[in-house]
Amino acid sequence: MKRKAANRQATTTWDRESLSPGLYLHLPFCFSRCTYCDFHVGIFREDLSRQYVDSLEKEIDRLHRGGFSPKTIFVGGGTPSALGVQDWGRLLGLLGDRFSGDNLLEWTVEANPDSLDPEKIEIALRSGVDRISTGAQTFSARGLEILGRRHDAERVRQVHRWLEEFEMPRTSIDLIIGWPGQTESDVQHDVNSIVEIDPDHVSLYHLSYEQGTWLDEMRKRGQILPLDDESFIGIARVALGELKRAGYNRYEVSNLHLRGGPSLHNLNYWLRGQYIGVGSGAASFDGSKRWRNRPDIAAYIASEGFPERVDEETPSGVQEIEEHLMLSLRLLEGLSLERFRRETGVSLEETASGALDRYTDLGWLERRGDRVSASDRGFEVLDEMILGLVEEVERGGLDGGTGPDLAGEASQASLLGR
Numbered sequence: 001m002k003r004k005a006a007n008r009q010a011t012t013t014w015d016r017e018s019l020s021p022g023l024y025l026h027l028p029f030c031f032s033r034c035t036y037c038d039f040h041v042g043i044f045r046e047d048l049s050r051q052y053v054d055s056l057e058k059e060i061d062r063l064h065r066g067g068f069s070p071k072t073i074f075v076g077g078g079t080p081s082a083l084g085v086q087d088w089g090r091l092l093g094l095l096g097d098r099f100s101g102d103n104l105l106e107w108t109v110e111a112n113p114d115s116l117d118p119e120k121i122e123i124a125l126r127s128g129v130d131r132i133s134t135g136a137q138t139f140s141a142r143g144l145e146i147l148g149r150r151h152d153a154e155r156v157r158q159v160h161r162w163l164e165e166f167e168m169p170r171t172s173i174d175l176i177i178g179w180p181g182q183t184e185s186d187v188q189h190d191v192n193s194i195v196e197i198d199p200d201h202v203s204l205y206h207l208s209y210e211q212g213t214w215l216d217e218m219r220k221r222g223q224i225l226p227l228d229d230e231s232f233i234g235i236a237r238v239a240l241g242e243l244k245r246a247g248y249n250r251y252e253v254s255n256l257h258l259r260g261g262p263s264l265h266n267l268n269y270w271l272r273g274q275y276i277g278v279g280s281g282a283a284s285f286d287g288s289k290r291w292r293n294r295p296d297i298a299a300y301i302a303s304e305g306f307p308e309r310v311d312e313e314t315p316s317g318v319q320e321i322e323e324h325l326m327l328s329l330r331l332l333e334g335l336s337l338e339r340f341r342r343e344t345g346v347s348l349e350e351t352a353s354g355a356l357d358r359y360t361d362l363g364w365l366e367r368r369g370d371r372v373s374a375s376d377r378g379f380e381v382l383d384e385m386i387l388g389l390v391e392e393v394e395r396g397g398l399d400g401g402t403g404p405d406l407a408g409e410a411s412q413a414s415l416l417g418r
Contacts, residue, residue, distance in 0.1 A: 014264065016273035020287075022265050023063075023070035023099065025056065026279035027077040028297055031115070035148035035218075036176075038210035040281035040295040041078045051301045052280075053087045057094055058305025059278050064098040068276065072265035073099060073107040081111035081120060088120055092127035100128035106264040108133055108172075113151040113159045121166045131263075132163055133172040133203070139193040140186050143179050146224075147207075148214070153193065160197045170260045172201035177235050179207050180224040184238045191242040200260040202248060204239055206232070233380060240376075253330045253379045270327045280307070289314045320344050321393060325386050334366075334373025348372070348389070351396035355388045 029044040029052075030037075042048070073095060083091065092109070100107065108131040109124055116134070124132065138144055139153040156173075163171050173194055177187055194202060209216040209226065218224040227235070240250065248256035252270065255263065268275060277284045281295030293300065293307040300307050315323065321344045328335035341347045348356060356372065359365040364378035364385055374382060 014262075014267055014271070016268060016271035019071055019105070019264055019268040019271065020273035020275070021068070021070055022072040022074065022268045022273065022275035023068075024265070024275055024277045024282055025060075025073070025075045025095070026277065026282040027052075027075065027080040027083065028280050029077065029082050030079045031082055031150060032148065033214075035146065035214040036207055036210065037148075038213050039078065042297050044079070044082045046084055048297070048301075049083055050087055052297065053083070053091050055301050055303060055305060056091060056279060059307065060094060060098060062305050063276065063278070069101075069103050070099055070276070071103060071105050072268060073104065074265040075109040077110060079112045079115060080109055081115040085119055085123070089123045089127075092124055092129060096127035096129075104128070106131055108263065108265055110135065111159075113155045116159050116162075118162050118166065121162055121168065125166060125168065130168070131170040131172065132168050133174065133201075133263075134159060135174045136194075137174060137176045138179065138182075138186070139190050140182075143176075143182060143186065146179050146181070146215075147176060157193075157197060160199065170201070171199040172203060172263065173197065173199045174203045174205060175239070176205050176207050177239055178227050178232050180226060182227065182235060184235055187235045187239045188242065191239055191246070194243070195246045199258070201255070201257045201263060202243060203263075204236075204243070204254050204256070206236070206254075236380070251332050253374075253382060270331055272323065272327055317345065321346055322390060325389055329372075329374050329378075329382060329386060332373060334371050337370050337372060346393060348393070352389050352392040355385075355392040359385050359388070 026040075028039075028041045029049050030041050031044050033041065033043070075095075081088070095107075107129050109129050110133050111120075112135050116132070121132070134156065136156045137147055137149055139156065141152065144152065160171065175190055175194065209219050215224065219226060243256050244250065246258075248258050250256045251262050252266075255266070274287045275285055277292060280293055280297050280300035283290065283292040289312065291309045291312040294310050324335065324340055324344055328340070337348055356365065356367075359378070360367055363375055364381060366373050366375050374385070378385060
């Protein structure tokens with residue numbers, strides 16, 4: 001499939017000042033729960049989802065009346081495309097009416113292949129959506145069964161034929177690697193299928209066994225066997241290598257784009273930009289303080305657009321350093337040493353010179369002038385690198401207040417984090 005890369009993006013150089021603020025809208029409904037999922041979701045009921053959209057409308061209108069104007073919109077879940085046609089149109093129409101203008105750079109909606117159809121695609125385009133991200137996860141029938149997905153590989157191909165037919169400006173596919181029993185041949189088949197479909201963007205996620213999920217329970221009982229590190233690294237290298245050979249450019253540890261640029265909404269997160277979350281459980285960051293809406297669907301519906309805030313915190317100096325390292329080093333462009341010093345008050349060259357030199361000598365870090373970035377091998381050991389940098393900064397006598405133990409928090413940063 002070949003499509004023109006028409007989109008709102010007008011530049012290839014981005015910073016958080018040009019991308020903030022973002023708007024994230026959470027639809028916490030799915031027809032069934034995938035075996036690996038620990039997200040805040042509930043099983044879809046049309047009456048409940050309609051009441052939920054009613055409350056979303058109130059929260060959206062409140063933001064609009066307050067002058068909020070997002071540069072990016074991301075409608076995620078859950079499964080946004082699980083909504084019935086009427087509520088899908090009502091919600092997207094409202095977002096388009098309130099926020100779709102010259103200020104908006106990108107509008108993404110997540111969809112599952114089994115619940116996206118031509119009518120919903122047409123409504124999305126009419127509302128102003130310019131990017132659809134589909135949760136394919138794998139093209140293996142065995143893998144889809146293990147992951148608890150409802151669609152088959154042909155349905156993914158059909159959905160992307162519809163997206164091409166309706167000229168959706170940008171498309172993305174999510175792929176999960178590392179599921180039990182997956183082989184290099186399986187991932188080669190997945191990449192071949194993606195290249196055939198020709199999406200603009202690919203997100204490549206490592207399967208994790210989250211506590212309380214069906215998959216984790218099966219692992220604990222010995223009924224499934226996770227891949228060992230060597231097998232997983234081999235699979236990840238095949239996936240990344242084949243996607244690069246097909247022309248995809250890696251710009252973040254788990255994300256690649258072919259044309260049309262990166263996911264601007266997610267790039268704003270990684271650049272530590274501001275964003276507002278709407279809906280049950282949605283998180284927000286205003287540049288200094290973080291919070292999220294209470295993750296309770298019934299409570300959100302009853303809130304009438306004024307959801308209760310929970311988990312409010314203002315990151316301390318220690319937390320800011322941890323965040324800056326974890327988010328900046330996820331990106332291919334890495335971090336600016338001067339900007340890091342300016343924003344955190346800490347010079348990495350003074351407080352962590354030993355770790356910087358060690359990881360550079362190992363080939364894990366690359367240094368070009370003011371910038372420090374992870375190599376391909378560095379992305380594979382990103383957790384270990386961040387942990388080492390954090391520990392050395394702490395040993396350097398950082399006076400960061402009473403935040404949590406930094407080294408203990410530096411985890412889950414890498415594609416290969418085990």
